[in-house]
Amino acid sequence: MLLNDYLKRQISEYADDVLDLESTRQVSDFIESNPEAEAYFRRLQALRRLTFSHLGREEEDSTLEIRMMNALRLRSYDRTWWERFFERRILSPRAALATAFAVFLLVMFLFAWAETPVSHFLTATRAEVEQLREETTTSLSERGGELTESLIELITPPSDENGTKDQVGCILRERTNAV
Amino acid sequence: MREIPSTLLLGCLGGDESCWQELIRLTGGHLQRIARVNLRDPSLTDDVLQETYFKVFRNLHRLRDREKARSWIVQILVNECRMMNRKTKREDQSQGEESLSYVFAATGNSRGRAETREVLVRLLYELPEIYREVLVMREVEGMDYLEIARALRVPIGTVRSRLARARAMWVAAAGEAVEEGQLLDLCLEGGDSVA
Numbered sequence: 001m002l003l004n005d006y007l008k009r010q011i012s013e014y015a016d017d018v019l020d021l022e023s024t025r026q027v028s029d030f031i032e033s034n035p036e037a038e039a040y041f042r043r044l045q046a047l048r049r050l051t052f053s054h055l056g057r058e059e060e061d062s063t064l065e066i067r068m069m070n071a072l073r074l075r076s077y078d079r080t081w082w083e084r085f086f087e088r089r090i091l092s093p094r095a096a097l098a099t100a101f102a103v104f105l106l107v108m109f110l111f112a113w114a115e116t117p118v119s120h121f122l123t124a125t126r127a128e129v130e131q132l133r134e135e136t137t138t139s140l141s142e143r144g145g146e147l148t149e150s151l152i153e154l155i156t157p158p159s160d161e162n163g164t165k166d167q168v169g170c171i172l173r174e175r176t177n178a179v
Numbered sequence: 180m181r182e183i184p185s186t187l188l189l190g191c192l193g194g195d196e197s198c199w200q201e202l203i204r205l206t207g208g209h210l211q212r213i214a215r216v217n218l219r220d221p222s223l224t225d226d227v228l229q230e231t232y233f234k235v236f237r238n239l240h241r242l243r244d245r246e247k248a249r250s251w252i253v254q255i256l257v258n259e260c261r262m263m264n265r266k267t268k269r270e271d272q273s274q275g276e277e278s279l280s281y282v283f284a285a286t287g288n289s290r291g292r293a294e295t296r297e298v299l300v301r302l303l304y305e306l307p308e309i310y311r312e313v314l315v316m317r318e319v320e321g322m323d324y325l326e327i328a329r330a331l332r333v334p335i336g337t338v339r340s341r342l343a344r345a346r347a348m349w350v351a352a353a354g355e356a357v358e359e360g361q362l363l364d365l366c367l368e369g370g371d372s373v374a
Contacts, residue, residue, distance in 0.1 A: 009343035016317070016342075018324060043350050048318055051303075054296045056319045061211060064228075065203035069196075071229045072236065 003040055011041050015048070148172055183248045191239055203232060206249070209320055210256050216303050216315045217260040219267045227263050231256045250329035253322070257312055257330060264308070298361045302352050310345035313338055 003011075007030070013019050014027040031037045152169045183205060190198030210231060214224045234255050242251055303311055312331060316322040324342075328335040 005343070005347070008347045009340060012343035012346050013339060015346075016324075018339075040350065043354070044346055047350060047353050050295070051299050051318050052321075054292065054299050055212060055216065056321065061208060064207040064211065065200050067225065068203045068207065068229060068232055069200055071225075072233060 003036055007037065008040070011037060011044070015041065015044055183245075183252075185245045188239065188242075188245050188248055199236070202235075206252055210252065212319050213253065213256060213315055214260055216300055216319060217257070217264075217308075217312060219264045219304075221300075223263055223267070227256065227259045231259050234259075247329055250326045253316065253326075253330040254332065261308065298356055302349060302356060305352060306345055306348055310341055310348060313341045314345040314349060317342055 010019070010023070010027050011031065014024060014031070017024075019027060031041050152172055156168050183202065187198055187201055187205070191202055207228070210228055211224060214227050215221045218224060218227060231252070235252055242248060303315060306314065313327055316327045316330065322330070324335050324338050327342075328338045331338070333341075
């Protein structure tokens with residue numbers, strides 16, 4: 001009988017001792033009664049022992065942490081100043097927190113210090129802009145009136161009576177105002 | 180790998196360099212073993228470890244559950260190994276040559292032991308990646324199912340099934356190695372031939 005995937009999985013978990021009591025008993029009985037299952041289990045255990053004894057118990061690399069720390073330091077020096085700043089922030093968050101707080105205080109101080117002059121400047125600029133706008137509006141109105149009058153003079157024939165001239169003037173003024 | 184004490188992680192978060200050094204000392208050997216077996220080119224182990232620790236340094240403050248620190252670090256390492264394997268595979272393909280060397284840094288005393296290690300590594304390496312990862316964590320590092328599930332971000336049922344499937348392939352491959360006379364130690368140490 002060939003072992004199917006389910007049986008191999010049961011044997012695998014039996015080898016790791018992660019089955020419940022009943023399943024453990026059943027698998028154990030099965031292994032004892034089935035030569036193929038027994039052979040598979042013994043091969044698996046032998047291979048596990050051999051692998052662990054050869055690969056799982058290597059001598060500790062005593063220089064590993066020194067090499068890693070040096071490599072990481074060098075790596076941070078290869079970076080630009082802003083990247084280093086963030087590296088330092090990660091390696092030393094307390095210093096970074098203090099720096100961030102100091103920068104925040106500086107910004108707040110500058111803001112408080114500059115608030116009055118800036119407000120004053122903005123108010124004065126706004127008043128000036130308003131004044132310029134009013135002057136421009138008045139000047140444009142006056143200029144528009146003058147142009148209208150000139151136009152009336154131009155398009156009305158000199159021989160016409162005053163009535164015609166007044167009618168043309170009214171129409172033009174209405175159009176001008178409408179525009 | 181021993182558990183990583185919370186105080187050590189707090190020290191690291193506080194920027195204490197000696198704590199970082201201790202963290203590397205505690206985890207380095209463990210990560211080194213996993214990387215060596217999972218990498219196409221084991222000579223890149225140091226590079227992968229460096230990248231792993233760099234990411235740990237940068238992201239430790241994001242780790243919410245400190246009890247999962249060990250699985251979290253292994254997870255980063257496994258991802259780095261995958262990325263490195265993809266990179267070396269691309270390079271091999273672009274060079275048009277098969278450069279799988281199965282070089283394994285032998286620190287054993289005898290030549291026979293080193294050869295056995297090489298064969299064992301090759302047996303593991305020849306498994307598909309998803310099976311190799313789970314098998315290395317279990318058999319080389321002795322991680323339990325829950326830790327493996329956390330490290331690989333898969334359900335625990337997936338770990339169980341992958342492990343069973345990996346072991347079936349592994350035992351079969353070892354049998355072939357014994358038949359070819361590459362793995363005599365298994366006959367001696369196991370008390371029963373795999374073949």
